[in-house]
Amino acid sequence: MAGTGQTATARIQPKKQTLEDAYSPPANFLEIDVLDPQTHGVAKKRYTDYEVRIRTNLPVFKVKESSVRRRYSDFEWLRNELERDSKIVVPPLPGKAFKRQLPFRGD
Numbered sequence: 886m887a888g889t890g891q892t893a894t895a896r897i898q899p900k901k902q903t904l905e906d907a908y909s910p911p912a913n914f915l916e917i918d919v920l921d922p923q924t925h926g927v928a929k930k931r932y933t934d935y936e937v938r939i940r941t942n943l944p945v946f947k948v949k950e951s952s953v954r955r956r957y958s959d960f961e962w963l964r965n966e967l968e969r970d971s972k973i974v975v976p977p978l979p980g981k982a983f984k985r986q987l988p989f990r991g992d
Contacts, residue, residue, distance in 0.1 A: 913941075913942060913943050914940075914941060914942060914943075915939070915940075915941040915943055916938075916939070916940045916941065917937065917938070917939050918937070918938045919935050919936070919937055920935065920936050920938070921935065921936040922934070922935050923935075923954075932956055932957070933956070933957065934954045934955060934956045934957075935954065935955055935956075935957075935960075936952055936953070936954055937952065937953050937954070937955050938950075938951070938952045939951050939952070957978075957981055960978055961978065964978060
């Protein structure tokens with residue numbers, strides 16, 4: 886590349902991972918947990934919502950911990966939005982489990 890004004894690019898050697906690197910908490914994290922399903926209503930007006938807890942230390946988030954309740958349809962909407970306008974691969978949602986919502990079931 887002599888005479889072209891460009892310099893050769895050297896390959897960066899990867900750093901060997903230590904046990905501390907492998908098992909220490911990450912420098913930045915975003916944890917999202919979906920838990921505590923609660924069923925409300927009766928018959929056709931019956932629905933289940935879930936608690937969504939978020940914890941992070943990423944500077945882009947003003948609130949470092951939050952918790953909200955969301956219905957299954959909210960997760961369907963989010964999945965559709967992510968798949969529509971991005972290249973994010975979102976795993977399929979679990980089924981709604983209609984059989985569990987039938988009024989004659991005891992569980």
